[in-house]
Amino acid sequence: MENSKGRWLFGCTIWLILIALVTALIAAQWTAAALPLAAFAAILVLTLIKARIVILDFMGLRGVRPGLAAALAAWPALFLLVAAAKAAVQTFAPFGF
Amino acid sequence: MAVIESTNERSAAGGSDLILWLLVWSELAAFGILLTGFMVMSLMEPDSFAAAKLHLDVPLASVNTVVLLTSGWLAAEAARAKTEIWRRRTLLGSAALGFLFAAIKLIEYRGEIPFAGDASLASFFELYFLITGFHLAHVVFLALVMLLIARKPAASNVAIVTTVWHVVDLVWLVIFPVVYLG
Numbered sequence: 001m002e003n004s005k006g007r008w009l010f011g012c013t014i015w016l017i018l019i020a021l022v023t024a025l026i027a028a029q030w031t032a033a034a035l036p037l038a039a040f041a042a043i044l045v046l047t048l049i050k051a052r053i054v055i056l057d058f059m060g061l062r063g064v065r066p067g068l069a070a071a072l073a074a075w076p077a078l079f080l081l082v083a084a085a086k087a088a089v090q091t092f093a094p095f096g097f
Numbered sequence: 098m099a100v101i102e103s104t105n106e107r108s109a110a111g112g113s114d115l116i117l118w119l120l121v122w123s124e125l126a127a128f129g130i131l132l133t134g135f136m137v138m139s140l141m142e143p144d145s146f147a148a149a150k151l152h153l154d155v156p157l158a159s160v161n162t163v164v165l166l167t168s169g170w171l172a173a174e175a176a177r178a179k180t181e182i183w184r185r186r187t188l189l190g191s192a193a194l195g196f197l198f199a200a201i202k203l204i205e206y207r208g209e210i211p212f213a214g215d216a217s218l219a220s221f222f223e224l225y226f227l228i229t230g231f232h233l234a235h236v237v238f239l240a241l242v243m244l245l246i247a248r249k250p251a252a253s254n255v256a257i258v259t260t261v262w263h264v265v266d267l268v269w270l271v272i273f274p275v276v277y278l279g
Binding site for chain 1: 118121125129136143150162163167172173174176266267270271273275279
């Protein structure tokens with residue numbers, strides 16, 4: 001049981017690192033200019049997935065205290081949603097939307 | 098299914114975990130205020146913020162994300178470790194990666210400080226150094242606490258410090274897209 005927990009945690013970490021690398025690769029495509037909205041949205045979704053893994057698996061809240069886990073997940077979700085809205089406003093505002 | 102023993106169960110051995118969660122939420126509130134201020138200012142000065150972000154080192158920040166996530170994994174291992182030796186080793190590893198994060202961040206700062214003197218970019222860099230500096234101070238402080246706890250790693254103490262470490266990890270995950278890329 002101890003080993004299976006350890007393997008699960010290691011697997012979560014591998015996923016986290018892979019997601020972080022994909023995020024870095026997307027960001028690296030636009031080093032001299034602002035990210036397009038679609039790329040930024042993809043990065044925000046990946047960030048949300050990373051945050052969920054940290055809360056549920058690293059903090060050990062998977063299946064335990066679902067209210068607390070949801071409240072913790074709401075914190076990054078709120079800021080990422082605002083960041084997405086801000087990026088959308090800045091993208092579409094010059095066109096009169 | 099609870100695959101990993103909950104933080105609550107771990108810290109329950111040492112008494113109520115109310116203080117732990119108060120600490121967690123006060124940290125999230127403090128960083129939340131700073132990030133809100135950053136986003137409001139970026140709406141007020143979009144051109145200045147967009148220009149300033151081009152001077153940030155996104156590749157180094159990406160490396161730091163991987164370093165902090167790996168450190169978070171070792172912290173999670175420390176919190177669920179059954180033996181004192183494994184708990185100590187994982188805590189030391191986590192703290193070492195925390196110091197590596199700080200070293201990389203200082204290298205990053207060295208390349209960014211010359212641009213902070215530019216008056217047109219001042220608002221961005223004031224908030225940037227405030228947010229990332231406050232986060233860096235948390236990383237260094239908690240890494241030092243982990244080193245201290247590693248000498249005699251009681252399960253309740255390990256549960257507290259690793260939970261706060263994960264919060265610092267979570268905050269960085271949000272800082273990266275909002276401050277560097279947004």
